[in-house]
Amino acid sequence: MEDLIIFVILFVSSYLIGRYKEKRHFADIIRREKELLALPALTMKQTEEYPVAEAKLVTGNVVIAGDYFKQIMASLASFFGMRLSVAESMMDRARREAVLRMKEQATGADAILNVRLQSMKIGQRSTITGVEVMACGTAIYYAK
Amino acid sequence: MDITNIETVPGKTITAHYGLVCGSTVRSKNAFKDLGASLKNIFGGELKSYTKLLDETRQEAVDRMKEQAKSLGANAVVNVRFATSDVAAGAAEIYVYGTAVTVR
Numbered sequence: 060m061e062d063l064i065i066f067v068i069l070f071v072s073s074y075l076i077g078r079y080k081e082k083r084h085f086a087d088i089i090r091r092e093k094e095l096l097a098l099p100a101l102t103m104k105q106t107e108e109y110p111v112a113e114a115k116l117v118t119g120n121v122v123i124a125g126d127y128f129k130q131i132m133a134s135l136a137s138f139f140g141m142r143l144s145v146a147e148s149m150m151d152r153a154r155r156e157a158v159l160r161m162k163e164q165a166t167g168a169d170a171i172l173n174v175r176l177q178s179m180k181i182g183q184r185s186t187i188t189g190v191e192v193m194a195c196g197t198a199i200y201y202a203k
Numbered sequence: 204m205d206i207t208n209i210e211t212v213p214g215k216t217i218t219a220h221y222g223l224v225c226g227s228t229v230r231s232k233n234a235f236k237d238l239g240a241s242l243k244n245i246f247g248g249e250l251k252s253y254t255k256l257l258d259e260t261r262q263e264a265v266d267r268m269k270e271q272a273k274s275l276g277a278n279a280v281v282n283v284r285f286a287t288s289d290v291a292a293g294a295a296e297i298y299v300y301g302t303a304v305t306v307r
Contacts, residue, residue, distance in 0.1 A: 077247040104209045111214030116206040126247030197207040
């Protein structure tokens with residue numbers, strides 16, 4: 060009985076707190092994405108034929124943990140072979156945050172070329188403990 | 204030292220190639236474990252200690268690659284790639300490789 064009470068408390072509180080945190084994080088991501096709209100992150104290797112003054116590698120990484128609610132929902136959904144929407148929002152959040160951090164590192168750059176995203180799983184294979192996403196690209200500065 | 208993940212260093216010309224250079228670091232995942240991380244695992248959110256650790260690990264791998272390139276007499280590394288692999292249970296390897304070149 061006590062186990063069940065602890066489970067319910069954890070389940071409900073992790074759902075509420077996790078959802079609140081995720082909402083706040085998404086609001087923050089959208090605000091920063093708007094601010095950094097002037098710096099394009101491109102997946103191509105070439106851009107306009109302007110003389111380039113400087114080029115450097117920029118990276119951004121983030122580790123996002125899944126909450127207790129997400130872990131329960133994911134194990135339920137994967138049992139029935141459903142879409143893991145709880146994991147989708149977590150991945151989306153981590154990727155966008157990584158790209159933003161990469162952009163923030165390239166202060167004053169004119170473009171970021173050849174942007175690559177890669178992710179690594181943190182923790183055990185069976186649960187969605189967390190995910191690490193790394194974004195890297197080449198920031199270029201045009202000669203003024 | 205110029206490092207890019209495209210085939211050239213924009214604005215400069217490559218004058219010599221020195222071949223593949225790489226750097227790797229293996230970190231155990233148990234070292235990541237702390238109280239904050241396990242608490243965060245209940246409520247979600249960013250694991251700042253993990254983020255910082257992985258960032259430092261990657262930086263260390265890049266530094267090792269730079270050192271190798273420098274010892275060859277190169278002044279830039281182009282086409283840099285990052286890779287990760289599970290070496291053993293609980294340990295991860297971060298691997299960085301690229302082509303050492305001289306640019307002018």
